[in-house]
Amino acid sequence: MSCIFCRIAAGEIPSKLVYQDDQVVAFPDIHPAAPVHILVVPRKHVQSVAHLADGDGELAGRLLLAARTVAEQAGVAQSGYRVIINIGDEGGQTVPHLHLHVIGGKQLTGHGTA
Numbered sequence: 001m002s003c004i005f006c007r008i009a010a011g012e013i014p015s016k017l018v019y020q021d022d023q024v025v026a027f028p029d030i031h032p033a034a035p036v037h038i039l040v041v042p043r044k045h046v047q048s049v050a051h052l053a054d055g056d057g058e059l060a061g062r063l064l065l066a067a068r069t070v071a072e073q074a075g076v077a078q079s080g081y082r083v084i085i086n087i088g089d090e091g092g093q094t095v096p097h098l099h100l101h102v103i104g105g106k107q108l109t110g111h112g113t114a
């Protein structure tokens with residue numbers, strides 16, 4: 001298995017999992033862009049949002065609910081935060097395993113379009 005996020009989800013690469021359930025894991029981003037920067041990923045390999053199947057609706061919802069939970073655990077639910085999903089080359093996706101960035105802990109501005 002060569003996908004780095006599959007390996008983290010499977011426990012093959014040690015990472016501090018801040019959340020895990022039967023379908024989803026979350027861990028800190030190795031290059032945090034803010035005081036809180038957590039990645040939420042499906043255990044199942046899905047390359048990106050563009051590769052979700054029609055039958056992945058429950059998984060897609062579970063990812064969003066997990067993002068909510070990790071934001072609560074990180075203490076940014078009240079102050080506010082961002083959930084970002086990059087998709088494909090021009091979307092700025094560098095790791096080809098679907099992931100949600102949960103970013104907060106400071107004032108965020110703009111729309112991340114730069």
Ligand code: AMP
Pocket residue numbers: 004028029030031032039085086092093094095096
């Ligand atoms: P993206 O550009 O949306 O594909 O985001 C990929 C993110 O994964 C970047 O923010 C990287 O810092 C992060 N990243 C890459 N490798 C690791 C790793 N081994 N553990 C944690 N985060 C990682």
Ligand code: ZN
Pocket residue numbers: 003004005006007044045046096097
């Ligand atoms: Zn993967």
